[in-house]
Amino acid sequence: MVSLARKNLLKDLPRFLVAQAGIMFAVSLVTIQTGILKGFTRSTTLLIDSSAADIWVASENIVNFELTEPFPYAQVRQAQDIEGVALAEALTIGSGRWYSDGKLTTLRVFGFDPNGQLFRPGQVSNSAIAALNAPYSALIDRTNMRSFRIGDVGDTARIRQLPVTVVGLTSDTQSLVSSKFVFTSLINAGAYINSGFSSELTCQLGEGDITCVNAFERDADTASEVAAPAPLNADAPVTYVLVRAAPGENLQQLKQRLENTLPGTKAFTKDELIDTTQAYWQNRTGIGFILGLGAIVGVIVGMVVVAQILYTSVSENLREFGTLKAMGASDWDIYSVILEQSLWMAVLGYVPGLLLCWGMGTWTAATQGIVVLITPISAVGVFGITVVMCVGSAVFAIQKVTRVDPGIVFKA
């Protein structure tokens, strides 16, 4: 069958290629913006996603995964005794400063039990995790090696006044909106977070509530001798209790029991904590809006490019469309030529655009740690947007051809 649409498109190859470049640009803009939004959103919850915990217990004042308040380590032990809890482990999160080669980098310390089962810091070997049992050892994400000025495993630096040895490298952990992540044992984390400070946690029980005050006092800036980190005591601050439910346990009921037993806490299933955190970053910050706006600009640019190309093509071929009308082509026959043109433009702009984004995404993830997330669903979604963009643009061209005077065919 003769495809007038395809032939018309390819008639002027340089112009066609310029048009396709425009569509490719629009597709890339939409894909990258949505990919960054998805990648950024996903990055904020990578650590939750990779954990084996069914329930996360946090302070009732939690705002998002990293913005919450500590509670005493004793509550982890309490949680372990609650009916329906198969396993309870602590996770602590704190801030710090990384010194290497005289340069300073802010960091986020995650302390977990290296011998535990519920928290796993990304893609990392078991031996590297086991190595965290050593004092002042840590894992870092591969994408942060340059920021931390770490060349290889075994390199050392300082967190505040304390030494740190990198005992392993991990991946797929870093949030795009956070300071650089460092993973270590609970004991090491306690030392790093409180390094430079001495703290005293005072808790009082009154009318069923425990009220705790953690008082910090700054130590002297230089420590002449580094002692081994102190083991965790019952008052040590932790950020989460990670819970694995007993087989067959109803998670909502278990959450309720945990909140009732551990005053001042709020329990989340894994998905709930992911949703809460992602919603915070998407809605309560302007990031989702800005990236969404970028994607909309991409669609508008694409529509303008396609509309302009199709409109020009129709204008140039007006006599041909008039001829088709005179020869007895129905309106639909003519519209289908224009729509087919727009669909070809959509497909031929989408495929290289997506490949370009995939290549760029791979590069940015490897070199910058910025994930441009292109999932099969988002790829299909962007294709749908591209088709709508191109077909929508065809409407302008169709209006032009609808108004064509068939008498045009008799003009010389």
Added chain:
Amino acid sequence: MVAIAAQNIQMSFMSGTTETRVLKGIDLAIPSGQIRLMMGPSGSGKTTLLSILAGILTPTAGTVQLLGQEITTLSRKKLTVFRRNHIGFIFQSFNLFPALTALENIELALQLKGYKGPGIKEQAFDLLKQVGLGDRANNLPADLSGGQKQRVAIARALAGEPELIMADEPTAALDSATGRDVIELMQYLAKNKGCTVLIITHDPRITNAADEITYLEDGVLAKQSSLVTGLH
């Protein structure tokens, strides 16, 4: 049998508040199988009349019957179908699709008329051979001479074997010899296939190809003459 009949065709155009009467009551009857030339000076209303007779324009007043079918009362959709099934067009500027080869131009016309399947290419090629361009099937219009383009246009007009051929200045863009060749070809094919042919022309060189000539002047028929010494 009368193939093309028109009664009291009138056509006016409004330009601002000014009404211009282009056709002022045309009566016409063209028998089946006839080749009819319509001649007249520029602005006499020839092309407007052709557009009305072909169902492309609707007259301000009057009726047109093609092959016994009153077309002035048909809906736009039915007119489109009528044109597709019964009329072949030949244009002064050929109006070939520049992105399609000679063969594809004819294939497209056959497609429009509902022809499908692998035989369509063969049919298109047969038509090209009939106009002597079998060896130019894969050439784009840009690679053909004016005469060759008009031959392709004739082959396209004959696609689907329409009963009526309407041609607007088919030789105007051609030199004398080529124009004569084209008209002879049209005459030969029309007679062979039993088509009724209406040709609008200024070209006095082709008058002897016609069965009859109608003269139009200032929107009215000036005179009509029958020729007995045509080329056929």
